[in-house]
Amino acid sequence: MTTWGWSVMALLAGFVGLIWSADRFVEGSAALARRLGVSKLVIGLTIVAFGTSAPEIMVSLSASLREAGELAVGNALGSNLANMGLVLAITALLVALPIQHHLLTRELPALLIITLLAGYTLYDGQLTRPEGVLLVAALTITLGALALTRRAHPEEVDDEIPNYTGMAATLWFLIGLIALVISAELLVWGAQNLALAAGVSPLVVGLTVIAVGTSLPELAASVGSALKGHQDMALGNIIGSNLFNLLAVMALPGLIQEPVMDRQVFHRDYLAMAAMTFTLAIAIGVDYRLRRNAHTGSGEARGHLGRLIALVLLAAYIGYYVWLFNTL
Template structure:
């Protein structure tokens, strides 16, 4: 029964995120916000909502290993596997604004997280600091969007404002309900098999909560919207660390598993290597995409065997 409830939970998470993204993106289009900014903010927040629901619920329930590993696992899945799959499907040019501002912020967020868990504990004050960083990042991004408005394509008319708001509310309800189901049943499965919450968080839960990012980025990549595809992934990773962990630990401090230090180091190295490659080449091609997919497969085998 717990397997069925886990799948039901993922369904509510994904459909909830889908409604939230559609409603939020429609409002953003009405406000003439650039596509890249939509990917970095509205879509990134919407597709990261499952991670938020799971990590915050897990933190409140005292499942610290699941709360932290879900964020780290999701970020690795987002950056390494999703970007790799998108590049294999359709190579894309890297948006310069993402490289100048957003990618470095994603790396900095991971470094700050590593510093915070050096003592295997994230306090409320550290959580509030992460939230402050998120607020500053959003302010800078929104100001940039206001200074560079774009004309909306009239053939791609968004939902009316009232319909968009209904979608957002329905999406949030689905996300919260799904988050509770996933956390409760993922912990039950881990206990039944004698597996650690950290392993479950890095694998099943991380992949499940990252499905919205995967679907959104692949769809955007097929349509040639590389700004939305990469922006969604980078924005989600920033949101996961600064907002989700920030809010989770502000509500309830989180104790980290020692292996989390290794996983965060892997995340920092992966993010930095992809950033350097993108700076040098200014393009993600199929070769680099394949390399990313292979690297993620190697990481998955490592965490299962360790």
Template sequence: MLIDLAQVAAGLVILLVAGDLLVRGAVNLALRLGIPALMVGMTVVAFGTSAPELVVSVQAVWIGAGGLALGNVVGSNIANILMVLGLPALIAPLAVDPALRRDFAIMIAATVLFLALAMGGVFHHWQALALLLGLGLMLGDNLRRARAIRAAAPAEADDPGDLEGADPALPGWKLTLFLVLGILGLPLGAQLLVAGAVDIASALGVSDAVIGLTLVAVGTSLPELATTLLAAWRREAGVAMGNIIGSNIFNLLCIIGVAGMVGPIAVPESMLRLDLWVMAGSSLLLLPFILRGAPITRPVGLALSLAYAGYITFLVIRGG
């Protein structure tokens, strides 16, 4: 068990480091190729920050642990709202921009599509294609919006100054090193994490879906949590909600869409009864804050954090 835990910890560390290197390398490469900073933020960074979850899920499906892949996505979306928004709000209220209403509506639409497809009990190729089609529509919408923003304010759209990972002075050899280490590190970290998680599930007598909903989901949500905690500490948490909404959309449409093309992903009965609805309910909790533009205050953050603690406790009891 200790060896498996060490394997999971090592896999998480490698995933986090490799994901960060890949994002930095991809951002700077895209900017050098003349891609506008706004488009980089909406596409390259979004894909890069979802890379750990994507590689973990594909690896899990590849070895026949589809429940872990599905649990990773559903659990990450729940953790992103209840934990990643809840804990930082205890430090400082999180601002909510009413301009996120369109993105929030897309997230709810993606959630409804995901739930409808999951009711069939299995994600086959055609369900995966439906999710990828939704992803394509979302990216096309972002592209149209980005062009409109760039046309309205071209100077701001091309300014990479505020883009995470952008460094105009980054030498070419370091950019290449970041990309190579990121590309090589992600599958290595995913292999260690998935293998260790499956062994832990077997040793504890719980399903791989429960491990995905808890251990793996929390682990792959650590980058978002660390970023949001730091932003809250610096009183600069205004973009936290946008990051969470974007991450949840990519988790639902991209990760299961790609993983479902590798092989079928069965939906456990327990997930159909509870976890999918917890994910949907967690998403709807944001509705009043989005509509009113009201900040997530400390009491709300405490309630979200306690709700997540209660959910994880229930999963452990259910799994054990």
């Protein structure tokens, strides 16, 4: 088999392995943490939230150790674009997604601030170690702030934690972790070889193939939950995943490799991601305000993300790809 063939097989095996192992790792970690007496609040804000970005984090770590930091940054930005322009757009086209009040007062403002912070770290075309530390510090502060606010609203905490025995929890934690590492290594190795064979930069592979591939589980989960009538958390999950991508996934290459990147990373890829983020935020805010009198009751959804904004996000995502391939 040719190198191209082995690279494609490694890429596919890496995707499948990441999808399977991320779920096992999160379930094992959450169950083990509960066995050790960690509160549901902390588990929900850390382990469960981390789970949606576990594939991207492991790919970022592997890519950074292989001195492919551009691929890791591309994966973070591309995953955020895919989360909004693909996952969220397709889900909202199928079912209108409720807008919860806490998204407007907590998670969404945090995402906007962190998006600006990410732009600051990428503006000069280099992600340095101090900037990586800054992103990790921002992650710690964000999790702490969310913990303080959610402690006052325990009804918002997800309590769906597997009830494993201590042995089973430890076993699934170890199996998931090992499989995540191996799968990420296969994926990055295959991606690097394919980029070399196709004559494109690892950045482009991270923005396209890997970003879409690592977002497919979220697409399946979001669409499946929405069709079953559990669409309340879809929007919040996307916002949380984007937060982790910018603060955890993008911090790793800065901490490990300090990659120097093409200026297009900021002027094309980051600006496209930021524009889509702010467009989504404005659409959520406007719809919520326009419909604020349609429902009553504290914490009740007063607006929804419908087909119009979904079509705008999807069109913007397609437009970004046209822009990307025209600038290669």
